[in-house]
Amino acid sequence: MGLAKxxxxxxxxxxxxxxxxxxxxxxxxxxxxxxxARRYDDQGADELTFLDITASSDDRDxxxxxxxxxxxxxxxxxxxxxxxxxxxxxxxxxxxxADKVSINTSAVxxxxxxxxxxxRFGSQCIVVAIDAKQTVWGAQPRWEVFTHGGRRPTGLDAVxxxxxxxDLGAGxxxxxxxxxxxxxxxxxxxxxRAFSDALRIPVxxxxxxxxxxxxxxxxxxxxxxxxxAASIFHFGEYTVxxxxxxxxxxxxxxxx
Amino acid sequence: xxxVAVVDYGMGNLHSVAKAVEHVAxxxxxxxxxxxxxxxxxxxxxxxxxxxARDCMAAINxxxxxxxxxxxxxSKPFLGICMGLQVLFEHSEEGDTxxxxxxxxxxxxFPDERMRDDQGNKLKVPHMGWNNVRQTxxxxxxxxxxxxxxxxxxxxxYVDPADPALAIGTSSYPYxxxxxxxxxxxxxxxxxxxxxxxxGLRLLAxxxxxxxxxxxxxx
Numbered sequence: 475m476g477l478a479k480x481x482x483x484x485x486x487x488x489x490x491x492x493x494x495x496x497x498x499x500x501x502x503x504x505x506x507x508x509x510x511a512r513r514y515d516d517q518g519a520d521e522l523t524f525l526d527i528t529a530s531s532d533d534r535d536x537x538x539x540x541x542x543x544x545x546x547x548x549x550x551x552x553x554x555x556x557x558x559x560x561x562x563x564x565x566x567x568x569x570x571x572a573d574k575v576s577i578n579t580s581a582v583x584x585x586x587x588x589x590x591x592x593x594r595f596g597s598q599c600i601v602v603a604i605d606a607k608q609t610v611w612g613a614q615p616r617w618e619v620f621t622h623g624g625r626r627p628t629g630l631d632a633v634x635x636x637x638x639x640x641d642l643g644a645g646x647x648x649x650x651x652x653x654x655x656x657x658x659x660x661x662x663x664x665x666x667r668a669f670s671d672a673l674r675i676p677v678x679x680x681x682x683x684x685x686x687x688x689x690x691x692x693x694x695x696x697x698x699x700x701x702x703a704a705s706i707f708h709f710g711e712y713t714v715x716x717x718x719x720x721x722x723x724x725x726x727x728x729x730x
Numbered sequence: 731x732x733x734v735a736v737v738d739y740g741m742g743n744l745h746s747v748a749k750a751v752e753h754v755a756x757x758x759x760x761x762x763x764x765x766x767x768x769x770x771x772x773x774x775x776x777x778x779x780x781x782x783a784r785d786c787m788a789a790i791n792x793x794x795x796x797x798x799x800x801x802x803x804x805s806k807p808f809l810g811i812c813m814g815l816q817v818l819f820e821h822s823e824e825g826d827t828x829x830x831x832x833x834x835x836x837x838x839x840f841p842d843e844r845m846r847d848d849q850g851n852k853l854k855v856p857h858m859g860w861n862n863v864r865q866t867x868x869x870x871x872x873x874x875x876x877x878x879x880x881x882x883x884x885x886x887x888y889v890d891p892a893d894p895a896l897a898i899g900t901s902s903y904p905y906x907x908x909x910x911x912x913x914x915x916x917x918x919x920x921x922x923x924x925x926x927x928x929x930g931l932r933l934l935a936x937x938x939x940x941x942x943x944x945x946x947x948x949x
Contacts, residue, residue, distance in 0.1 A: 476847070477903055478860045478880060515927065520860055520882075546749050551882060551925050571745050573925060596741075596781035598856060598884045645856060645884075674842075676854045699854055729860040729880045 478729040479693045480520035480700035481717050482553075482678060483707045485510060488528045490536045494656075494705045504708040508543045514707065515548045517714035520729060522548070523576070523648070523702060526556030527623065538570040545571025555603055555648075564591050568599065576648055578603040579621040582628055582635075585642060592643025601678075602644040606632035606665055607652040617651075617665055624652045632665070633672050646676045648702065654682025656705070661688060666696030678702050686712060686720040693726050733758040734938065735772030737799060739789040740764070741781045741813065750924035751776060754935040766798035774938070775802040777918075779813030783837065783887070784825030786813045796830065803832045803916050807942040809934075810918030815911065816889055818918055824887050833911060833918075834892035840903065847904050856886045861901045863909060863921065869898050869944060871917050871936045879929040881921035883909070888920060915942035 485492045485507055492510050493501040504510070511522055522544070526537040534557060541554055554567045555576025564575045575595075581588050581602050592600045605624050606617035617632035636647055649669050651662035659682055666679045679698035683689055683706055692701040706712050718728040733755065736748050744762050751760050761768060769775055777799060779786050790796055802808055803818065810818055817829040822837035829837070845853040860880040865872045888907040891897055899910030899919070909920040917937065923930035 475862045475878065475902060477853075477857065477883075480859050545746060546753070549746075549750050549753070549925060549931055550927050551884075551922075569745060571749065573746060598780055598858070646858065671852075674852070674854060675856070676858050697851070699859070 476727050478520065478727050479698070479721065480678075481689065481714055481721075481728070482521045482523050482700055482702040483514045483519050483714060484523045484525060484680065484702045484704040486525045486527050486704065487537060487540060487556075488526070490540065492708065493527070494708055507540045508547070510708070511544045511548050514714055515550055518718060518729065519550065519714045521551040521553065521700070523553040523555070525576070526554065528556070538566060541567065541570040541572055553601055553648075555601070560587070561591050561594055564595060564600075568595065574599045574601050574646070576601040576603045578605065581639060582619065582621050582630070585638065588639055588642040588644055592645065597643045597645035600644055601646045601648050602636075602639040603648040603650065604632055604636060604639070605650045605652050608662065608665070615664055617668070620652055624655070633668050636669055636673055640673050640675050644675060646678065647673060648678045648680060651681035655680075657682050658684025658705070660684065661692045661696055661698075661701075663691060663696040666692060666698050670697030670699070676700065686717050689717050690721050690724050690726060693721065694724065732761040732763075732768065732772040734760045734774050734776060735769045736760065736762045736776045736778065737769055737795065737814075738762045738764045739779070739786070739793050739795055741779045741786050741789055744778055747776055747778045747811065747924045750931060750934055751938065754931050755938040758938060764793050764795065766795055769795070769798040769802055772802075772806075774807040774809075774940075776809045776811065776937075777803075777814035778811040779817065781813065782824055783813065783816060783822035783827040783829065786817055787827050787829060790817070790830075800830060800832060803830075806915055807937065807940050808916045808918075809937050810916065811924070812885060812920060812922060815918035815920050816887060818911075818916070819889055819891070822887060832916070833889075833896055833913070835896070836890050836892075837887050838890050839887050844905065853904060856884055857903045858884045860926075861903065861921075863899045863901050865899055867898045869912055869917070870940055871912070871933055873936050874932050875929050881919075881923065881926040881929060883921045885920055912944045914944055917944070
């Protein structure tokens with residue numbers, strides 16, 4: 475009994491389709507977003523995250539229709555991110571049926587956006603996504619924030635950045651290890667632990683899940699409040715339910 | 731006259747609530763409205779809300795909705811959700827905000843010093859995610875929902891009713907707190923039934939057919 479650790483399948487969406495790549499490149503088609511969302515809901519997903527990785531702004535509105543369709547059929551929390559630049563983008567996503575909106579690159583170029591959005595819409599719906607890569611800054615492991623889908627270094631220390639986002643009103647941090655993303659060798663547990671120890675808001679671990687033990691480790695070793703994964707679910711290797719049973723067997727509180 | 735009015739005072743995402751109600755009551759007329767007349771005319775009222783207490787109360791007062799909400803809560807099947815539970819009380823610690831005073835008692839914050847689990851791990855605030863809801867008293871809206879079923883929560887404050895008889899459900903984080911209250915025609919919850927999968931949809935389905943009587947049905 476108690477608050478369950480969440481399992482969050484992530485759907486990267488472009489041009490109306492779910493895709494999955496390695497280190498944000500080499501995209502493979504993984505199917506129809508509404509169909510996939512329904513399947514994960516049936517399997518017991520605690521939440522769904524949609525990342526709109528559409529390059530062209532012409533196709534940007536496609537995600538709104540997808541979210542509308544999903545929200546009419548799937549009654550669990552939906553987070554949407556990608557291309558959020560101003561409060562009006564947040565409003566449009568919330569109106570389409572998103573419960574939370576994730577802000578990444580724009581938080582770096584304009585931190586005030588996080589404060590404006592959390593003041594206006596409430597911290598509960600503002601997630602800040604941080605893409606972090608390990609770097610050499612003295613003896614201790616440190617991580618640097620990257621933006622633009624992991625292509626552009628910022629010089630920002632990731633943990634410090636996380637604290638700042640918390641102070642500006644972020645309700646949750648979606649933390650992706652760029653070193654691990656798509657690599658299927660497990661979360662960067664040192665990174666996850668550094669964030670969960672430093673912050674008082676929930677941390678979602680992301681990047682690197684290749685098997686069910688990796689999900690368990692994210693919680694039990696990394697201290698994550700939620701774990702996010704894409705490819706292990708999309709290509710049918712594991713169901714969300716199998717993931718939850720594996721976590722429950724290791725004494726982790728889950729919703730079954 | 732709408733079957734269900736979802737009160738819109740500009741705080742947060744009401745589409746999820748309206749869509750979930752439409753899903754469990756196909757054919758029902760569901761309106762999302764900030765018109766006091768439409769709220770008073772509807773057969774039943776859903777009162778959702780997100781954000782900070784002070785902003786919610788300001789929005790309710792600015793839109794002239796206070797009277798309509800209080801009257802609806804006194805007269806017809808009424809479902810409060812999240813902030814729609816909290817602002818029914820007299821006062822919220824969040825922004826030191828006077829609230830609607832439909833229920834006696836206050837709204838308080840999870841205190842930092844108590845946010846440790848039994849292994850000593852830090853517990854995050856907001857309380858965000860799926861937690862068990864214990865049904866401390868029977869109620870028609872619990873019909874078909876397992877005692878201890880999980881619902882989706884996201885909040886940093888919770889209600890502390892002055893009248894223990896108001897409490898109808900509790901959750902634990904890490905200590906027990908009241909997460910559902912009922913009296914007469916009012917049922918109000920801290921969690922989000924519209925985001926709580928099958929258990930939440932069942933609660934909404936129970937609400938759209940509820941006669942507004944909080945006494946447990948005799949079997």
